[in-house]
Structures are given as C-alpha cells and as structure tokens.
Amino acid sequence: MLSIGVVGLGVMGQRMLARLAGHARLRVTRVWDENPEVLRQVLAHYPLLRAATSAEALIREPGLHGLYIATPPGPHIALSQQALDAGLAVLCEKPLTTDFDAARECIARIERERQRAAVNYSLASSTGLAQLQLAFGAASRRPLGALASVGIELRFAAWPRPWQAGAGPWLSQRAEGGFSREVLSHFIFVLQRVLGPARVTRSEVVYPDDGVGSETSLEAELVASGVPVTISAGIGGERADDNRMIWRASEGEIELRDWFGVTQQRQGERVQSLGDAETLRMNGMTDQLAHWAAMLEGRSHSLPGFAEALAVQATIESLLKYTPAP
Ligand SMILES: NC(=O)c1ccc[n+]([C@@H]2O[C@H](COP(=O)([O-])OP(=O)(O)OC[C@H]3O[C@@H](n4cnc5c(N)ncnc54)[C@H](O)[C@@H]3O)[C@@H](O)[C@H]2O)c1
Incomplete structure (x- = not known):
C-alpha cells in the first residue's frame, strides 16, 4: 500500500477521495483542509480517515509516501516545496501556480534533486x-x-x-x-x-x-x-x-x-x-492511478511533470x- 495525504478537500479533493476509495495500491491516510466545516463533512463521510492539525503537520506525518494537493492554485508551490523537503512524491492539481518565478525555482530543485512530482492533467x-x-x-x-x-x-x-x-x-x-x-x-x-x-x-x-x-x-x-x-x-x-x-x-x-x-x-x-x-473514461482513470503509483515508487510514468x-x-x-x- 502507498500512503497518501490530501490537502484541500473541496470539489476536486473530494472527487479524488471517491476515485481512490477501495484502490488496490493507493490509500489516503491523512487529510487536511483549512476550512473546519469542510474537514468535518469529509470525516463524517469517510470515518476511517484521520485529519491532521495543519498542512505542515500532515506533510511531516511518518509513513506517508506522497502528497496530493487540491487547493486553489495560490498555495500549490509552497505546499509542494514543503512536501519535497519531507521527501514525499507530489501530485499537484493544475494550474500549477500563480507565481511563475516560484514555480521555476521549484522545477529547478526537482530536476537538481531528482524529486518525484507531477500535475493532474487527467487527459495524460x-x-x-x-x-x-x-x-x-x-x-x-x-x-x-x-x-x-x-x-x-x-x-x-x-x-x-x-x-x-x-x-x-x-x-x-x-x-x-x-x-x-x-x-x-x-x-x-x-x-x-x-x-x-x-x-x-x-x-x-x-x-x-x-x-x-x-x-x-x-x-x-x-x-x-x-x-x-x-x-x-x-x-x-x-x-x-x-x-x-x-x-x-x-x-x-x-x-x-x-x-x-x-x-x-x-x-x-x-x-x-x-x-x-x-469504457474510455474508466480506462483513463485506471491508467491514471497506475501511473500515480509508478511515480510514488520512483518508476517511469506518463503524468506531466511540473x-x-x-x-x-x-x-x-x-x-x-x-x-x-x-
Ligand atoms: N484536474 C482536474 O480535472 C480538475 C478539476 C477541478 C478542479 N481542479 C483543480 O483543483 C484545485 C481545487 O479546485 P476545487 O474545485 O476543488 O476548489 P474548491 O474551492 O472547491 O476547493 C479548494 C479547497 O481548498 C481549501 N484550501 C484553500 N487553501 C488551503 C490551504 N492553504 N490549505 C488547506 N486547504 C486549503 C479550501 O478550504 C477548499 O475546501 C484547483 O487548482 C482546480 O483548478 C482540477
């Protein structure tokens, strides 16, 4: 099992939780949203999930393999950088950023350190x-x-x-x-x-x-x-x-x-x-999750990089x- 933390539990975060439910390899173990009401609703719907106390605490949680970021674009790069600091593989929602300079710095770091990071363009x-x-x-x-x-x-x-x-x-x-x-x-x-x-x-x-x-x-x-x-x-x-x-x-x-x-x-x-x-839709989703698992394990995959x-x-x-x- 590959253990994933999710930050951002709005429309897309919740869609991804549903998509991952029951997956053979990928399991969401920790979640966080800065809106307490959203967090409460998600925990009520998925009683086996555990909430972190902050995004930072979630990222530092022992045993995690990867972080999925589904906040609006503003915090994407800062959260990605923190996750990379903690050695996690990152799957970030698009659009990647609102700050091109910060994104370029992050990309240079990913290349330099051979980190694992991808962006969710599902048509990939x-x-x-x-x-x-x-x-x-x-x-x-x-x-x-x-x-x-x-x-x-x-x-x-x-x-x-x-x-x-x-x-x-x-x-x-x-x-x-x-x-x-x-x-x-x-x-x-x-x-x-x-x-x-x-x-x-x-x-x-x-x-x-x-x-x-x-x-x-x-x-x-x-x-x-x-x-x-x-x-x-x-x-x-x-x-x-x-x-x-x-x-x-x-x-x-x-x-x-x-x-x-x-x-x-x-x-x-x-x-x-x-x-x-x-069939086309199901095959696409299944393939996407398989490529995500490959990225988490450091194998080659076809998800777009940063x-x-x-x-x-x-x-x-x-x-x-x-x-x-x-
Ligand atoms: N790949 C796709 O097909 C697809 C589809 C829809 C949305 N998206 C992308 O997903 C992202 C989220 O979209 P959405 O529709 O779910 O938005 P949303 O507004 O429904 O949800 C965003 C959630 O993030 C939370 N949040 C904001 N800042 C946060 C922070 N710093 N830490 C923790 N939580 C924070 C908010 O409280 C909210 O619950 C966007 O980047 C969007 O473009 C991608």
Whole structure:
C-alpha cells in the first residue's frame, strides 16, 4: 500500500477521495483542509480517515509516501516545496501556480534533486491522447497523413459548471480562475504533449465589466509545430460542459469529445469509434492511478511533470494577456 495525504478537500479533493476509495495500491491516510466545516463533512463521510492539525503537520506525518494537493492554485508551490523537503512524491492539481518565478525555482530543485512530482492533467492517461501520439506524435508513421489543423471548441451553459458550483469564489474570478485555466488548459496540455510548444498569434478575450469576474469568451489562433490551431471558447449554449478537439489531417481526422467520452477516428471513408464512453473514461482513470503509483515508487510514468505543466500555463497566460505586436 502507498500512503497518501490530501490537502484541500473541496470539489476536486473530494472527487479524488471517491476515485481512490477501495484502490488496490493507493490509500489516503491523512487529510487536511483549512476550512473546519469542510474537514468535518469529509470525516463524517469517510470515518476511517484521520485529519491532521495543519498542512505542515500532515506533510511531516511518518509513513506517508506522497502528497496530493487540491487547493486553489495560490498555495500549490509552497505546499509542494514543503512536501519535497519531507521527501514525499507530489501530485499537484493544475494550474500549477500563480507565481511563475516560484514555480521555476521549484522545477529547478526537482530536476537538481531528482524529486518525484507531477500535475493532474487527467487527459495524460486517455485513449484519445495515445491515439493522437500514434497519428501525429514525434515517432508517428503518419497513418492519417500530414496534420493540417487543430480546432478546440468549448461552451459552458454557465460558469462555473454545476458540478463545480460549490467551489470557492476564486474559480469565477480572473486572478486565479476562469474556464481558460480550468478547462482549456487540459486541451493545451494535449496539444503541446503531441506537437510541442504553441505560440499565440491572436487572442481576443472578453471580460465582464465588474473588473473581477473571469473571462466570458476567448477566440484565438496559435501555431504549434507549424500547424494552425484555432480556439473558440465561451459561455453559452445549453450543455453544461461541451468540449471538442478535432485534429484534421490530409487522409483522416481524430476527434475528442466530452473529455474521455467520445473519441473517434476517420481514415479515408472509414469512421471508427475508439470505444464506448464509459469504457474510455474508466480506462483513463485506471491508467491514471497506475501511473500515480509508478511515480510514488520512483518508476517511469506518463503524468506531466511540473515543467510541462508550467509550459501549458505559460500558453494559457499568453492567451489571456495577449496584446498584438504594434
Ligand atoms: N484536474 C482536474 O480535472 C480538475 C478539476 C477541478 C478542479 N481542479 C483543480 O483543483 C484545485 C481545487 O479546485 P476545487 O474545485 O476543488 O476548489 P474548491 O474551492 O472547491 O476547493 C479548494 C479547497 O481548498 C481549501 N484550501 C484553500 N487553501 C488551503 C490551504 N492553504 N490549505 C488547506 N486547504 C486549503 C479550501 O478550504 C477548499 O475546501 C484547483 O487548482 C482546480 O483548478 C482540477
């Protein structure tokens, strides 16, 4: 058994507790949230869990192998640094940070000390990404021909989405939240994992007039490995979380829809589903936990490291702050 401490027990922390319940290798043993009411509710739901008295105390707890951080982005790097000091392997939620300098220092340390640290971009373990690597990755034999374009389309009936509506106000504020950091980042991760760094060539972002609220629309163009990428994202439509990424090539295309949900490939006239939605989702989750266990044991894994996650965030922040060259 690999013993994990969890800091941050809001919407995502609790989702992860549910995902880990009954896992054969990974067991959450200690939890902490700075909100006592949240902590009380989680302990009531999971009576076998034990609470720490602070994040620092949790990190120093003997017998822990790893820390999972599911707080809002602000404390991610400081908590990661403390965990690395204690020799723990870290799985941190995205976005990695609000402070790029602190994140770069942490990355340099991870590399210097060969520490174990990863960021939770869950599409890292998806069938869709594996298929994209086969079709368009560095070692691909190009079964679908030359890649011509990538399109990302996101629509949200409301922001935050209903399942995350209980999260703190940070999620709908432009300082730390918004759908670009929260959702678009997953697709930028997939894009950059397959093609390498993307460069923003145009980005138009609309914010509410209150000076505080996060973006309501983002329309942008990028280039990655010479391939044009378009993004159309915004609040609107009837579906809570409508997402689609389409990779068009000279002899076919691959489409990812609804996260792990629908992944299909067209090769010439032949359209092929890569699995039913539930199987794709379950396989993705199972693989993710297996890779996490590998990271905890110091074995090789496919979870994104902190440097890869910061590169994703750099692209997201350039989309949000883009100003055209004069
Ligand atoms: N990978 C994914 O698919 C995914 C999905 C949703 C959210 N997230 C990420 O997970 C993180 C948390 O999101 P959420 O929706 O759960 O937010 P949330 O507001 O619901 O929960 C955050 C919790 O962290 C606690 N907290 C804040 N600062 C703390 C600290 N210093 N020490 C201990 N507890 C602290 C808060 O009290 C709260 O309970 C964010 O970074 C978010 O972007 C990732």
